[in-house]
Amino acid sequence: MIEEIFSNILIYFVVIPVLMLAGLALCKNIKQIRAVALVGSIALMALSVYVLVDYLQLRAAGETAQMLYTDSWQWFGPLNIHLAVGVDGISIAMLLLSAIILFTGTFASWKIDPMPKEFFLWLILLSTGVFGFFISIDLFTMFMFYEVALIPMYLLIGVWGSGKKNYSAMKLTLMLMGGSAFLMLGLIGIYYHSAPEGGQLTWNLVEISQNNAIDRDWQYFLFPMTFVGFGVLGAMFPFHTWSPDGHASAPTAVSMLHAGVLMKLGGYGCFRVAIYLMPEAANDLAWIFLILTGISVVYGAFSACVQTDLKYINAYSSVSHCGLVLFAILMLNTTAMTGAIMQMLSHGLMTALFFALIGMIYGRTHTRDIREMGGLMKIMPFLAVCYVIAGMASLGLPGLSGFVAEMTIFVGSFQHTDMFHRVFTIVACCSIVITAVYILRVVGKLLFGPVQDEHHLQLTDATWWERFSTVSLIICVAAIGCFPGFFSDLISFTFSENIFKVLGIN
Amino acid sequence: MDYSQFLGMKQEIGLLVVFLLVFFYDTFLSKKAQNGLATVTCGLFGLFTAYTLLCPSVMADATTFGGMYATSPVIATIKNILNIGVFIVLVQSVKWANSESQTMRRGEFYELLLVTLFGMYLMISARHFLLFVIGLEAASLPLAAMVAFDKNRYESREAAIKYILTAVFSSAVFMMGLSFVYGLSGSLYFNEIASAISVNGEVNVLLVLAIAFVIAGVGFKLSLVPFHLWTADVYQGAPTNVTSYLSVISKGATAFAFLVIMVQVFGAFYSQVWEWMLYALIILTITIGNLFAIRQRNMKRFLAFSSVSQAGYIMLGVIALNATGMASLMYYVLVYIFSNLAAFGVLGAIENNTGKVSMDDYNGLYKTNPRLSLAMMLAMxxxxxxxxxxxxxxxxxIFTGALEQGxxxxxxxxxxxxxxxxxxxYYYLLVVKxxxxxxNETPIATFKSHWSERxxxxxxxxxxxxxxxxxxxYNYILELTQSSNMFAGLL
Structure with missing residues (x-):
């Protein structure tokens, strides 16, 4: 049993973080802590790259199973709960994203203070949850890892945060856990309807979708439960309010990980559980959630225009971009969904880059208010240029990741010929313009305007670890922008059959 | 008469042996030897727990006293679960029992505690209401003496009065219900009542009243809202070890016994009569328990209200009325024992060493006592x-079990x-926060806790x-309940 578990490569995505936790617990000083965090995150990155390459080779060799590396070990036998793992292109993309952001996040918290050991313990616990979530295909295990990823946020923000951190930490935790309350009900409900009358009930995603036994009435009840449950983490209007406060108060690495990876759990869950298992209800009820996500896209962008705190601007921009992910998923066609996954990758990297840069700027100027800063291009050119690049990616400049993702989404969305979808697509498209407004506003004020504060003139540019983490993120952003075909090939296999056959649409 | 049938009561006999040994040790040994009483009791009880856990013959089915008493693998398991909890309580109480003020009376404490546990065993195993009531009283009245154990403290005495009045009142209500049941069926055997009252499947007022009284009577013991009013005061006034015993062991035993009564006696009237009563009680209990817990600053009152709401969750295992629900209830009790006793363990350690019980005193505890804080955090x-x-x-x-009926x-x-x-x-996070x-400028100073507390x-x-x-x-418990025939013929 134990040997079988360890012969599956995916399980190491959980084993490595757990080993890191054990290693951190034994650490005595900051150097050891950094070493453990660094070695572990490099190992995770290497592992995800290996899985990526291996996956592509398997697919090239004609492997047609929906999920690869699948394995399933009985856990709570009488309830048929298994520790079941398996990945497809989407999960691999998400695993890669998480590994990259964890790696850069480690650099961003190079000088965390106080209690570095505890900080990294919680951070790694969070990533254990994230990795576990992406490799699981058993609803129970998935949900367990999902909650493991949520709770460390409370202490990470509460202890190491800034501003009104107590309020934000509590709000974020309660809202996200509130979402997971609905989710839990939805998941147990799915379990009890997972098999036709008399069949063996199951928690396994693949089996449930093959059984396709949830009748329409129950789908109408369970789909909103799961979609809202995950949607809260995906910052769906009106459940997005935790996001600005939470991101603004969180320390840099936590904002990066949270906006970059954790919010993707929401989008991924909506796709993988809500839509994948209950496509009929998704088709019928999509309009409700399209309206809500449409509002998040536009409303998030408008809100970002009037904020003066850099982190708030970026948090609202995340609401807008993550709204676009859910929006695209709900379009229920291959192109838009491919775009949604691309947008998750793109937003994850770009927003992590943003938060890293904001953290670095804040670490020097000790303010995040754009009215109190200016002319940073002269003072810290490296950071400023990086900021411009991040901004360009965000507003969708061709060659960077944002363009590809948004383009694909809107092309896919416009395939719907009815009035409702067309109108909402156009409305969502407007967000690109609004994005340009707030990005250029910040860039103009912060980087090019006159120097606001004399003291800022003495500030220094980025240190080596900061350069390293920003440059690696920029490379990734540019890679998606320049080689979109690679990524869309990676994720497109998932869409080739399954859910759309139920709907009869493509 | 065949006396060998009494040997079916292995757990009761074992507990009785432990009780007698403690009693003789306390009564006849020298003053000096008595200093070891607390440790010896822990050791004896630990041996007993290990025996009941490991010895397979404990798990056998048996009935005795002409069918008044029954044991089965499921029942033996819930008793084992309680034993584990009692063992932890005993270990945690060593320091308190050895403290200056208790030396004269610690023997009584352990004897009373074992007697109440014996009462709970009888409640769980009863298949006749007479035995059940004996168990209920044996489990309640000595507890009042335990609540009053710090007799020099005003709160402790007050709590004991409140507890005894509530206990007696709830017994009276319960027995009122029983008299209705007897009037309806002419028997006090669970199975005879069940077949007598469901013979024509008709619901009459007397039956509804009987069920309501039974639920209310047990509801007091479980501190279900609106029968919870004694909980906070008693929990606050009682010595911490007694509070932890009350909140986990007494509650767990009563919850299981309640499940057995509802299933075996009134099972046929589930959807007609008591599903809705319990439905309302659960909502009230969980919600009100939670809302009151938010405002508490005293940790003992805080845990009291938290335990009120936890009782509501436990009741979800009863309303499920299936094997999964029953197994989940037992498992919930088991987990609740560990979690709540961890919380009370930290609370007791801090109270014993510094005398502080307010949540505000816990500010900054992690800086001075990191291990205790981590334990408390895990508990929360x-x-x-x-x-x-x-x-x-x-x-x-427990949610899965409840949703099974769909x-x-x-x-x-x-x-x-x-x-x-x-x-x-939210309120559990307040403690973590x-x-x-x-x-805190004056956090609780670093202290080294006693080996027993650790x-x-x-x-x-x-x-x-x-x-x-x-x-x-969980797998073990669920397989046991699935193979028991308790729910056969229901639903």
Whole structure:
């Protein structure tokens, strides 16, 4: 049993973080802590790259199973709960994203203070949850890892945060856990309807979708439960309010990980559980959630225009971009969904880059208010240029990741010929313009305007670890922008059959 | 007469042996030897617990006293679960029992405690209401003496008065219900009552009243809202070890006994009569318990209200009325024992060493006593149902059990319960926040806790960490309940 578990490569995505936790617990000083965090995150990155390459080779060799590396070990036998793992292109993309952001996040918290050991313990616990979530295909295990990823946020923000951190930490935790309350009900409900009358009930995603036994009435009840449950983490209007406060108060690495990876759990869950298992209800009820996500896209962008705190601007921009992910998923066609996954990758990297840069700027100027800063291009050119690049990616400049993702989404969305979808697509498209407004506003004020504060003139540019983490993120952003075909090939296999056959649409 | 049938009562006999040994030790040994009484009791009880856990013949089915008493693998398991809890309570109480003020009376404490446990055994095993009432009284009245154990403290005396009045009142209500039942059926045997009252399947007023009285009588013991009013005061006034005993062992035993009565006696009237009563009680209990817990600053009152709302979750295992629900209830009790005893262990250690019980005193505890804070944090997370700690699994399974019957009403009930978990998460996080985030200029000084307190905490924390991830406990219980025939013929 134990040997079988360890012969599956995916399980190491959980084993490595757990080993890191054990290693951190034994650490005595900051150097050891950094070493453990660094070695572990490099190992995770290497592992995800290996899985990526291996996956592509398997697919090239004609492997047609929906999920690869699948394995399933009985856990709570009488309830048929298994520790079941398996990945497809989407999960691999998400695993890669998480590994990259964890790696850069480690650099961003190079000088965390106080209690570095505890900080990294919680951070790694969070990533254990994230990795576990992406490799699981058993609803129970998935949900367990999902909650493991949520709770460390409370202490990470509460202890190491800034501003009104107590309020934000509590709000974020309660809202996200509130979402997971609905989710839990939805998941147990799915379990009890997972098999036709008399069949063996199951928690396994693949089996449930093959059984396709949830009748329409129950789908109408369970789909909103799961979609809202995950949607809260995906910052769906009106459940997005935790996001600005939470991101603004969180320390840099936590904002990066949270906006970059954790919010993707929401989008991924909506796709993988809500839509994948209950496509009929998704088709019928999509309009409700399209309206809500449409509002998040536009409303998030408008809100970002009037904020003066850099982190708030970026948090609202995340609401807008993550709204676009859910929006695209709900379009229920291959192109838009491919775009949604691309947008998750793109937003994850770009927003992590943003938060890293904001953290670095804040670490020097000790303010995040754009009215109190200016002319940073002269003072810290490296950071400023990086900021411009991040901004360009965000507003969708061709060659960077944002363009590809948004383009694909809107092309896919416009395939719907009815009035409702067309109108909402156009409305969502407007967000690109609004994005340009707030990005250029910040860039103009912060980087090019006159120097606001004399003291800022003495500030220094980025240190080596900061350069390293920003440059690696920029490379990734540019890679998606320049080689979109690679990524869309990676994720497109998932869409080739399954859910759309139920709907009869493509 | 064949006396060998009494040998079926292995756990009761074992407990009686422990009791007698403690009693003789306390009565006849020299003053000096008595200093070891607390440790010896722990050791004896530990041996007894190990015996009942490991000896397979304990698990045999048996009935005795002409069918008044019955034991089965499921019943033996719930008793084992209680034993584990009692063992932790005993370990945690060593320091308190050895303290200056208790030396004269610690023998009584252990004797009373073992007697109440004996009463609970009888409640669980009873198949006749006479035996059940004997058990109920044996489990309640000595507890009042235990609540009053710090007799020099005003609160302790007050709490004891409140407790005894409530206990007597609830027994009276319960017995009123029993008299109706007897009038309806002419018997006090569970199975005879069940067949007598369901012979024509008709619901009459007397039956509804009888069920309501029985639920109310037991509801007092379980501190279900609106029968919970004594809880906070008694929990606050009683010595901490007694409070922890009250909140986990007494509650767990009564919950299981309640399940047995509802299933075996009134099972046929589930959807007609008592599903809705229990439905309302659960919603009230969980919600009101939670809302009151938010404002508490005294840790003991805080845990009192938290235990009120936890009782509501436990009742979800009763309303499920199936094998999964029953197994989840037992597992929930098991996990609740470990989580709550971890919380009380930290509370007791701090109270014993510094005398502080207010949540404000816990501010900045992590800086001075990191290990205690971590234990408390685990306890809080487990009570709130955060994975990967055991509380998550027990909550998940109790919801799974309740949803198995699948009516939309139950879905709504579970949804309300789930939303309440968020409220409870809020106040559990308040404790975590106090210890980890809040600043304090005069935090509780670093102290070294007694070996017994540490041992108790290590056991509880070990349970919290392992009971969920290592699945064998739940699987074992669920397989037992699925193979028992309790729910045959129902629904």
């Amino acid at each position: 997370f487990s009570l709130a149902g955060i994975p990967p700690f055991a509380g998550f699994f027990s909550k998940f399974f 009516s939309i009403a139950i879905y709504m009930l579970v949804l309300i319960a789930l939303i309440n978990t968020i409220i409870s998460l 106090a210890m980890f985030i809040n600043d 041992l108790g905490l290590w056991i509880s924390v070990g349970g919290i960490l392992l009971l969920g991830i290592v699945s064998c406990a």
